[in-house]
Amino acid sequence: MALRRSRETDRSGSASVLVVVGLANPGPEYEGSRHNVGGDAVRLVCERRGARLTLERRQRALTATVPTERGPVTLAVPITFMNESGAAMPALLRRTSLTDLTHLVIVHDELDLEPGRLQLKLGGGLAGHNGLRSIAQTLSTQEFSRLRIGIGKPPTKEQGADYVLQRATGARKVALAGFVADAADAIEVLLDYDFEQAQRRVNGARD
Secondary structure: OEOOOOOHHHOOOOOOOEEEEEOOOOOHHHOOEHHHHHHHHHHHHHHHOOOOOEEOOOOOEEEEEEOOOOOOEEEEEEOOOHHHHHHHHHHHHHHHOOOEHHHEEEEEEEOOOOOOOEEEEEOOOOOOOHHHHHHHHHHOOOOOEEEEEEOOOOOOHHHHHHHHHOEOOHHHHHHHHHHHHHHHHHHHHHHHOOHHHHHHHHHOOOO
16 A cells, blocks of 8 residues: 655655554663564664664654665654654654555564464454554554564553563563564564565474
């Protein structure tokens, strides 16, 4: 699906073939939480590829561009809180000249998947995720791609906020680091293969 723009001059940046956005809450109090696994995975890919995330003027996201055989790929982590993730999208899409939203991949935590399970998909529902909801509202569509990182469900619905926002410790911290590393592996597959090939590799990894 192409994103409509009011003026051709809105395209102000160098074109990227893919934009990968990892969702997270800013601030040290949220570091290492389940809700931040998307942003942590993107940061890890940047570390692996020797790319530095930087904040440019007027942007509301940290970004880095890495070369791939398919062309430049932009990696980003919004600096907004999760429920305002969509605020980073207009400037990011202008900067990368991205108009086909199937090439926008949002990396996020997913309660509806078992812990550690990964799923790469195009479109779909929002599953109550505030970051996805904000992005869908900003873009006026849900037809963007997602890399879902399973974190499982809390014991009760009432414990949902604490479950996703609390920093993991001990064995849970170790397990969460493994989920992040696996998600970073999946992002790297996306950098090297087209979406359908990447989807088969990522979604079939544990089948």
